[in-house]
Amino acid sequence: MFVLATLLVCLVTLIIVYLWTIKARYSYFERRGIRCPPFCFFFGHCKTIWSTSLRPHQWQKWTREFGSIYGLYEGTRPVYVVSNADFLQEVFTKQFSSFHSRHLPFVLRAGSKNKPSLFGATGITWHRQRQVINPAFTSMKLKLMASMTHNCVDSLMKKIAVYCEKEEQLDIYILYKRLTMDVICHCVFGVDTDIQNDIDNEYFKKAEETVAYNLEKNPLVRLSQLIPSLIPLLGYIMTRQILLERFANKFTRNIEEMPRFWLMQRLKYLIDVRTSSIDKEGKKRQVDLLQLMLDVATRDEIMDHTDFSVMSKFIHYDEVNHNMLTFMVAGYETTATTLAYSTYVLAKEPLVQKKLQDEIDNYDENKNEYDQVHNMIYLDWFIREVLRMFPGAPQAMTRECNTTTVVCGHTIDEGSVIQPDVLSIHYDPDLWGPEDPNIFLPERHSTPRHPAAFIPFGLGPRNCIGKRFALMEIKMCLARLLRQYSIHPGDQMEEKFELKDTSFILHPKGVYVKIVKRS
Secondary structure (H helix, E strand, C coil): CHHHHHHHHHHHHHHHHHHHHHHHHCCHHHHCCCCCCCCECCCECHHHHHCCCCHHHHHHHHHHHHCCEEEEEECCEEEEEECCHHHHHHHHHHCHHHCCECCCCHHHCCCCCCCCCCCCCCHHHHHHHHHHHHHHHCHHHHHHHHHHHHHHHHHHHHHHHHHHHHCCEEEHHHHHHHHHHHHHHHHHHCCCCCCCCCCCCHHHHHHHHHHHCCHHHCHHHHHHHHCHHHHHHHHHHHHHHHHHHHHHHCCCCCCCCCHHHHHHHHHHHHHHHHHHHHHHHCCCCCCCHHHHHHCCEECCCCCCCCCHHHCCCCEEHHHHHHHHHHHHHHHHHHHHHHHHHHHHHHHHCHHHHHHHHHHHHCCCCCCCHHHHHHCCHHHHHHHHHHHHHCCCCHHHCCEECCCCEEECCEEECCCCEEEECHHHHHCCHHHHCCCCCCCCCHHHHHCCCCCCCCCCCCCHHHCCCCHHHHHHHHHHHHHHHHHHEEEEECCCHHHHCCEEECCCCEEECCCEEEEEECC
C-alpha cells in the first residue's frame, strides 16, 4: 500500500511539473514583448494551423493584426513569423551560421540512414553537399542542358498544336507538369521516358502522389509537433514501418509502399545501372546531374570536418539517391507551378502579353536559345513579377536557430524557428511601392529593392540551388509558346483557379486557357 501511494504521489508530482513547464514555455513571447494570436494549452497554435486550408494566407492575415514580427507556438516550440526584411536578411545571410538548418517534419529524415539530401542536411554535411552539387549549375553546364530542354519543349508544342487546331480549352497545368518532369528526367537522370505522351507513366504518378501527400496530416508528424522530445522514438517507429512495408510489398501487392519510398527504390536501381555500366565500359561522359554526382560518389563513410581545408570532396551513394529524389519531386512541381501562374497572368493581362511577344519577336529564333532568353529583359521582369505575386513554396523557407543569438534586438533561443511570411513581404507597399503591390507590373523590377524583399527562391547561402536551371526552363518554354501562340482565358479559368496547399507548395487546382495561333 505504501509503495502504491508513493508511486501515485510521484506520478502526480511529475504531471504537475510537466504542466508547470508547459505553462512556463507559453510565456516565451510575452516575456519578450512579442505579440501572438490566441492559442490552446498543449496544442499552442497547432489546431488553428491544422484546420487552415491555406497556411500562407493565414500568416498574412495574422501579420496584418499582430505586426511584422509575431509569435506562434508549434506545441510548445516558439515560431517567429517574420515579414521584416532587415530581420530576415540577418537570419538568412548575415547570421547564417546560427540559422543553417531547415525546420522540417521528422518524416523527411526518417529512413535516410543519416544520409539526408541537400534539402534536409544540416551544418557541415549541408556545406559539403552544396560544394559537390554546385558545379552542376554553372553557365557552361546550363548551356549544355539547354538543348535537351529545347527538345522537351518541342514535345509540349506538339501537344498544344493539337488543342489549338481543335479550338479547345485545356488545363495547361498538367501539360506543364509533364514537361518539367520530362526535363528533369533528361537533364538530371539522362533518360528518355516519353513522359509527355505516356499518360500512365508510373514515375509521374508516384511523383504526383508524393507532392499531393500532406505531411502535416500525418498523425506521427502532428504528435512530433506537440511533443518534440518524442521525435527520436517516432523516427524509430517510422523507420521500422518503412522497412516492414518494403518487406511485405515483396510478398503481396495489397500493401503498397509510400510513393516517396517507391521512387527512392527505383532511383536506386537507376543509379546502380549507371554505376555498373561505368565499371564495365569506363566513364561515360553524360551531361546530367546524376553523372556529376557519381563522379565524386563513394560507398565509404564520410567524416565531415568543421575545418573546410580538409572537407571531403565526395558524396555518399545514399546521399546521391536522396538528392535525386529531391530534384525529381521538387524540381518538376515548383517549375510547373510557376509556368501555370505565368500562363494565368498572360491570359488576364493581354497588354503585358503583347509586350512580351514584341520583345521575343525581336530575337532570331535560329540563334543560341540560351543566350537569347537570358538577354530578354522584359521576360525576366515578367517572371519575377509572377514569382512575387505567386511564390510557389512559401512554406519551405523555415530556419531553425542552432545557436542562441540576437537579431535586430530580439534574443532568439536555440531550437526556435523562423518562418518568413513571404506573401506579406512580397505585397508590402513599403518594399514594392510607390505602385500598388496588388497590381501586376513587371516594370517595378527595374528598380533596385531591399535584398530580402524578393525571396521566392529563399535567400542567402541556402537559397534554391536549382534557381538558374528553373529560370532557364521557364524562359525557354514561355518564349517558344508566345512566339507562336497567344493565350486567352478559358471558360473555366477563374472557377478552376483554386489554390491548394500541400506540405511545401502553394499551387492552383488547374489553369484553363485557350491557345490561339498568332497570325
